[in-house]
Amino acid sequence: MKRLKKLQLSLMALLFTLVVAVSYNPMISQASSATVTLSVLKSDIKVGQKFSVSIVLNASEAISSFETQLKYDPSVLKFVSGGSYITEADGVISLLNDTVEDGTTKQKYVMQFEALEAGSSKIQLSGKPLIYDLENGKLMSLSSNSVTVNVGSTESQSKNNYLKSLKIGEGTLSPAFDKNVLNYNVTVDASCERIIYTAIPEDTKARVNVKGATNLKTGTNPVTITVTSEAGTKKVYTIVVKKEEGDAATPEPSVSPEPSPSETPKEEVKLEDETKLEEIDKEQVVCIQKYYTVAKLSDESMIPEGYEKSSLNLNGTSIPAYTLKSNLNSEFVLLYLENQNGEKGFYQYDRQEKTVQRYQEQKVSVQPSADELKTEASKSSNTNTLVFAIVSLCLIIVILVIISLRLFMRRKQR
Structure with missing residues (x-):
């Protein structure tokens, strides 16, 4: 009898101590994880062929957003398309999906490439991928692979390199x-x-x-x-x-906005470059590394947000250009051009690096701040503590009931 009472008191003290300890040392939850798998159905491709590369994301918990970059060899492969979440610039592919459906643990994206020339190219994740847990806002741990595509020539393709x-x-x-x-x-x-x-x-x-x-x-x-x-x-x-030796000054082209009748012309933007405008087959051609035909923009609603129509003077000839509304002295100027493949679009001229490249509107990924992540983590920890305390109290009650029943049965037998 006395032993049972001592056991009962010891058990109650032990469980009470456990509950108090949990209250002051919240349970640490393990970080969720994700795996990104790259795959291609056929790794041996011929020059000129198009093929697809799949990106499959599998996570242990529901995700809220996924952002990463991939790299490949642009001299061997050409990026063709990748859907609304994927963009490409200068051989770097950016994937941003911050509108993942609630409860989703798996995502699949497909990119399409074209083989340009014989060789091989590895396609792999670049930088630090960002995958966030929907429930607690924490960054998931990640593992990934890479794929290698081998491109060979084909006899049916032209070998004309003149x-x-x-x-x-x-x-x-x-x-x-x-x-x-x-x-x-x-x-x-x-x-x-x-x-x-x-x-x-x-x-x-x-x-x-x-x-x-x-x-x-x-x-x-x-x-x-x-x-x-x-x-x-x-x-x-x-x-x-x-x-030849000697010193001479080279005139620089300039960009100037098109003034309306009621406005005073704005300050010119100087371009530190020797880009020239030539006429080939009666078409205006901008000669910078490659040649681009000046294309006509039929719908001005296509002008990127934040830019306004202006003009670019090259060798005394004016062509349409687009400058930032907020900063006419910006180092970037947009032109609407057609490349050698007949593809039209906006191209960005960099005054500092003196280059022209395809223009891509930037998307901004908004992630939780450090304070928000700390608050969410604190809420999650408090919830875990409360659940554990309730379960422990229920367990104490069950054990006490069992002990009380045993004591009652022994007394009754006596």
């Missing part, structure tokens, strides 16, 4: 251009900082890549023009540019 025409804006080619002649010379004056050129391949499916045309130094400067055929074969044309 240039149809080659023109330069400064000096005169020597000898005159002939598609069978691979080496040329040209002399330019001291004011020339880069060679402005148009290099058009015979085969529209061939690609042209130029190196060494910028930042010319006094003396000899080799400029290489590589033509890659549809089948992946290459031909290299070389122009040896001899820059």
Whole structure:
């Protein structure tokens, strides 16, 4: 009898101590995890073929958002499409989905590529992927893989890697251009900082890549023009540019907004570049690394938010341009152009780096702040503590009832 009472009191004290300890040391929940799996149905592709790469996300808990970047070799593969959540710029693919359906633990995305030339390219996650737990807002731990795509040439594809025409804006080619002649010379004056050129391949499916045309130094400067055929074969044309000694100032193009009759013209934006505007087959062509045809924007509602129509003066000729409303002196200017593949769109001119690249509107991912994450974590911890305390109290009550029943039965037997 006394032993049972002692056992009863000891058990109650032990459980009471456990409940108090839990109240001051909340249970630490394990971080949820996710796996990103990249897969391709066929890893051996021929030049010119299109193929799909799948991104499958599996998480241990429901997710609220998913953001990551992927990298690949843009000289071997060309990104074609990826749906509304995926964009691409300069060989980097960005995936952002901050509208994941509640309760979802699995997501699938599909990207489409085109094989450009023979070689291999690894496709893999880049940087730090961000996957957030829907319930507690915490960042999930992540594991992922990579896939390698091998591109081979095919006999049915064109091996034509000749240039149809080659023109330069400064000096005169020597000898005159002939598609069978691979080496040329040209002399330019001291004011020339880069060679402005148009290099058009015979085969529209061939690609042209130029190196060494910028930042010319006094003396000899080799400029290489590589033509890659549809089948992946290459031909290299070389122009040896001899820059003379001396100092001279080079006029710079400028961007100026189009004033309305009631407005005073705004301050011009100076572009530190030697971009030239040429006419080829009666079309205006902007010559910067590649040639782009100035396209007509039929619907002005397509102008990106925050930009307004202005004009870009190149060699005394005005073409449409688009500048930031809030900052006319911004280092970026937009042009609406058509590339060599006949694709139209906005292109962004960088005044500092003196480059033109396809314009992509940026999406902003809004993640919970540190204070919000701390508050959510605190709520989750308090909830775990309360649940554990209730379960412990219920367990104490059950044990006390059992002990009381046993004591009652023993007394009754006596």
